[in-house]
Amino acid sequence: MSLITIDDEKCNRCGICVAECPERVIEMTGKENVPSVTEFGNDLCIECGHCVAVCPEAAFNMNIMAAEACPPRQPELFITLEQMEYHIRFRRSIRTYKKKPVPREILERLIQASQYAPTAKNLQPVCWLIIENREEVNRLGLMVIDWMRSMLNGESKPLFTEFMMKQIVGDWENGGDWICRGAPHMIVAHGPNDLPIPASESGCTIALTTLELAAPSFGLGACWGGYFNATANNYPPLRQALDLPKNHDPYGAMMIGYPTYEYHRIPLRKDPDIKWR
Ligand SMILES: Cc1cc2nc3c(=O)[nH]c(=O)nc-3n(C[C@H](O)[C@H](O)[C@H](O)COP(=O)(O)O)c2cc1C
Secondary structure (H helix, E strand, O other): OOOOOEEEOOOOOOOOOHOOOOOOOOOEOOOOOEEEEEHHHHHOOOOOHHHHHOOOOEEEEOOOOHHHHOOOOOOHHHOOHHHHHHHHOOOOOOOOOOOOHHHHHHHHHHHHHOOOOOOHHHOOOOOEEEEEHHHHHHHHHHHHHHHHHOOHHHHHHHHHOOHHHHHHHHHHOOOOOOOOOOOEEEEEEEEEOOOOOOOHHHHHHHHHHEEEEHHHHOOOOEEEOHHHHHHHOOOOHHHHHHOOOOOEEEEEEEEOEEEEEOOOOOOOOOOOOOOOO
């Protein structure tokens, strides 16, 4: 059975589906110039839904994606160039959070949006672990400190010094939290480490980047948990505590919660280093 069905009567033969299909699985054939799926199209199709989404006549349906189930184009919801530019520049890593937890529905909606980030070959390998309980976030944060303490001596000492671990451990001992920043929740993006192409790492990074960028529109703030994720990849006790599927690796962690403070201006960044050829 074909993955894609094309309604001959609705199709206006414009050929946009052929031009936009990333895997070239649609062709125009016969005198009538009707689009159809190529001989190996069903095997090559990555189920990205572009044919369904780009067809002006809603002539395409996929067995996993009916045209009428796909949300329509709504130009009134597009954001302006100024809004987009400002939003990207105004994003900040947030490191002080209110104690108030974020309702599950809000985190779910944020993740639903982030799920639309691009993934290699549309594999959509990203899975999400949400550490919802603040005490659990803190318990896992302590494991990061344990890992750092274990590196104080021996071969890993240069790493310990380079990444300011002495200060981080000292800060923890004085009641601070350089690891999870007191965030009420931690989101870990993970995915299979045995895919034919390495889609999980880029997929998780891009999805978390999207999530961080979307967070302010939900009234939320976020910050990458770089130390947390490095520990999850290098310290078996934290890895075990995350309890991910056997063939999964953690590819990124992000703190999330309601920000305590508002930012009043945008800090400056380096000019981009661009070469034109
Ligand atoms: C991969 C990655 C890991 C990071 N890890 C941490 C971290 O563990 N703790 C932290 O406070 N900030 C972390 N950050 C945030 C950076 O410090 C921050 O992006 C940078 O200082 C610029 O600030 P801005 O995000 O507000 O522009 C990380 C950022 C990235 C991209």
